[in-house]
Amino acid sequence: MSIQVRNLVKSYGGHRVVDDVTFDVAAGELVALLGPSGGGKSTILRIIAGLDSADQGEVWLDGNRVDHVHPRDRQVGFVFQHYALFRHMTVAQNVAFGLDVQGESKDSQDERVKTLLQVMGLQGLGDRMPTQLSGGQRQRVALARALAPRPKLLLLDEPFGAVDAKVREELRRWLRKLHDEVHTTSIFVTHDQEEAFAIADRVLIIQKGGLEQAASPTQVLDEPATEFVARFVGEVNVFDGVVKGGHAWIGSIETPVNGHAEGTKVRLIVRAYDLKFWVDPQGPAKVNRVLPLGDRVRVEAELLDGAPIFAQFPRRSSLLHGIEPGSRIAVEVTHARAWAAE
Amino acid sequence: MVEAKRRVPDAQAKLVFGGIVAYLSVLLLVPLAALVLAVVRHFGDVVEQLTSGEAFHAMGLTLVVAAICITLNGVFGIAGALVLVRQRFFGRRFLDALVDLPLALSPVMTGLAFLILFGRSGALRPVVDLLGFSVAFAWPGVLLATLFVTLPFTLREVALVLEEVGDHEEQAAATLGASAWQTFRRVTLPNIYSGLSIGTTLTLARALGEFGAVLVVGGGIANKTETATTFIHTAVEERQEPAAFGMALILAAAAIALLLFLQNRKAKV
Numbered sequence A: 001m002s003i004q005v006r007n008l009v010k011s012y013g014g015h016r017v018v019d020d021v022t023f024d025v026a027a028g029e030l031v032a033l034l035g036p037s038g039g040g041k042s043t044i045l046r047i048i049a050g051l052d053s054a055d056q057g058e059v060w061l062d063g064n065r066v067d068h069v070h071p072r073d074r075q076v077g078f079v080f081q082h083y084a085l086f087r088h089m090t091v092a093q094n095v096a097f098g099l100d101v102q103g104e105s106k107d108s109q110d111e112r113v114k115t116l117l118q119v120m121g122l123q124g125l126g127d128r129m130p131t132q133l134s135g136g137q138r139q140r141v142a143l144a145r146a147l148a149p150r151p152k153l154l155l156l157d158e159p160f161g162a163v164d165a166k167v168r169e170e171l172r173r174w175l176r177k178l179h180d181e182v183h184t185t186s187i188f189v190t191h192d193q194e195e196a197f198a199i200a201d202r203v204l205i206i207q208k209g210g211l212e213q214a215a216s217p218t219q220v221l222d223e224p225a226t227e228f229v230a231r232f233v234g235e236v237n238v239f240d241g242v243v244k245g246g247h248a249w250i251g252s253i254e255t256p257v258n259g260h261a262e263g264t265k266v267r268l269i270v271r272a273y274d275l276k277f278w279v280d281p282q283g284p285a286k287v288n289r290v291l292p293l294g295d296r297v298r299v300e301a302e303l304l305d306g307a308p309i310f311a312q313f314p315r316r317s318s319l320l321h322g323i324e325p326g327s328r329i330a331v332e333v334t335h336a337r338a339w340a341a342e
Numbered sequence B: 001m002v003e004a005k006r007r008v009p010d011a012q013a014k015l016v017f018g019g020i021v022a023y024l025s026v027l028l029l030v031p032l033a034a035l036v037l038a039v040v041r042h043f044g045d046v047v048e049q050l051t052s053g054e055a056f057h058a059m060g061l062t063l064v065v066a067a068i069c070i071t072l073n074g075v076f077g078i079a080g081a082l083v084l085v086r087q088r089f090f091g092r093r094f095l096d097a098l099v100d101l102p103l104a105l106s107p108v109m110t111g112l113a114f115l116i117l118f119g120r121s122g123a124l125r126p127v128v129d130l131l132g133f134s135v136a137f138a139w140p141g142v143l144l145a146t147l148f149v150t151l152p153f154t155l156r157e158v159a160l161v162l163e164e165v166g167d168h169e170e171q172a173a174a175t176l177g178a179s180a181w182q183t184f185r186r187v188t189l190p191n192i193y194s195g196l197s198i199g200t201t202l203t204l205a206r207a208l209g210e211f212g213a214v215l216v217v218g219g220g221i222a223n224k225t226e227t228a229t230t231f232i233h234t235a236v237e238e239r240q241e242p243a244a245f246g247m248a249l250i251l252a253a254a255a256i257a258l259l260l261f262l263q264n265r266k267a268k269v
Helices: A041-049 A091-101 A106-119 A135-147 A165-182 A193-199 A217-222 A227-232 B002-007 B011-041 B043-050 B053-086 B092-098 B107-118 B125-131 B139-165 B168-175 B180-209 B212-218 B228-237 B241-268
Strands: A003-012 A015-025 A030-034 A056-061 A076-079 A153-157 A185-190 A202-207 A210-215 A236-244 A247-250 A253-256 A265-271 A275-279 A285-293 A296-303 A308-314 A328-333 A337-340
Touching: A003 A041, A015 A041, A015 A056, A015 A202, A015 A210, A030 A041, A030 A193, A041 A056, A041 A076, A041 A153, A041 A185, A076 A135, A076 B168, A091 A106, A091 A135, A091 B180, A106 A135, A135 A153, A135 A165, A165 A193, A185 A193, A193 A217, A202 A217, A202 A227, A210 A217, A210 A227, A227 A236, A227 A265, A227 A337, A236 A308, A247 A265, A253 A328, A275 A308, A296 A328, B011 B043, B011 B241, B043 B241, B053 B092, B053 B139, B053 B180, B053 B228, B053 B241, B107 B125, B107 B139, B107 B212, B139 B180, B139 B212, B168 B180, B180 B228, B180 B241, B212 B228, B228 B241
Parallel strands: A030 A185, A030 A202, A076 A153, A153 A185
Antiparallel strands: A003 A015, A003 A056, A202 A210, A236 A247, A236 A265, A247 A253, A265 A337, A275 A328, A285 A296, A285 A328, A296 A308
16 A cells, blocks of 8 residues: 655644654555654554544545545554553454454454464464463564454554563564565554664654655665754764865864865764774874673774764774773774754 | 561550451441341341331332433443543533532432422423423432432443553554444443443442432332332331331341442452
């Protein structure tokens, strides 16, 4: 199912939680709505499902405007953040619910339930009550229930937010695999960029009710459209610099920038992996801490004027040679994004 | 060690504890024991006076009124709770507060209010006259008064559960294609069942025990508007104590049975 969202606006008590949001999702796409909590992502998802109504704007599903179509007639599967399983029904009854209310025969219900429980790795749990399941199992039941009536669009609201890290990892892989097999157009909401990048074909970054960027994970990382996006996806260094001769200068460190006039002040966003440090007794920075983080090492330092700077290196990187707290280092910025400073 | 020592009640604590238990027991059990004793002592008379037509009529009216109250309060309690909890409208908070009015008002005032409305020169008297029945000093008045005083119970208990359960399951049902009725019957109703049963039990207990309102509006007329409680009142006044003892014990037994049921239900919730 293709989706067109046009100029969506929604306010709660005078506060605009969705502010003029427009985007398209192609049929078969798996898209993430990514952004900080309270940024309006869930509200957009709920408006698409028909669970909330927009104050202004339009939602089109497969070329039909659906703003006044009841959720039950939208053929949308919705997975709620806290599962919202029917607490007095068994797992099998939960999964069969959508088929049952739509009048499907008992036999075909049973068959569909059996298949879905199988696919979800829930076989043998059909007679359990939701309270007898683990968080990850409940989430899979919620997914199976949403998928049972073969929705044309699957919407997931922070689907893995309430399960622990290991299960989350598993469910993510599993959702991506499921999508690759079934190709149901899907949108999921998350505040976890790693999750968005791990699963989605495309990421829509939402902040304060507005759409900041809609692009592939790689584009978002390499070509952030706004300073917010650059700072939101991954930990970054932020420097203020001045443009001289096509380069931005941060004290004695320089890096090429494009599209900024000579002499203007710019704000530079530099990712931890777009920096190089090496030992140099005359270098412009001094190491404060060296933190081993599994397969990577994080080096925290400060420039001579006291501004903090950090970088990450592969554990065995030759650059790390001799770097320890107190050592002076040279700094090279290999890649930076610059925005005109306000 | 200090902690462990503290848990052993010393003599003083034991005294206080024992005193509280004794106070509660005496206050709650002594009247009941007195009632049982009185019935046992006059057992022959109790049986004789309670098997009269008047006693049966009173019990019958009480049961019928209670049954209607349970049904109507069930329907309107659920509907009212759904509206008050799930809808947002102007005056909701006011209406919400108003629902508790029957709990705050003395039942005598309730009875009086209905008398004013439906009595000789009552504002609504022409309406019921036109419809061909009467409310004041007739069983519809008893019903109306009991309905009024029992209104909050089911509504409040159901609202409490609705509040706690939230509306996510209903939203899920909607996205799965369920109609409003299907959602209500298969999702909402089973979810509020615990509140409904507790509310119904409280309604029943109050309906069986209501006295002031039904006496004022109904007048306690034998074989007409006399309920179980007004029967006791009349029996005492007419010096037919055994009948009063017997009926009181029946009501007490019913109340205790309801309490036990309630305890059981609440333990399950």
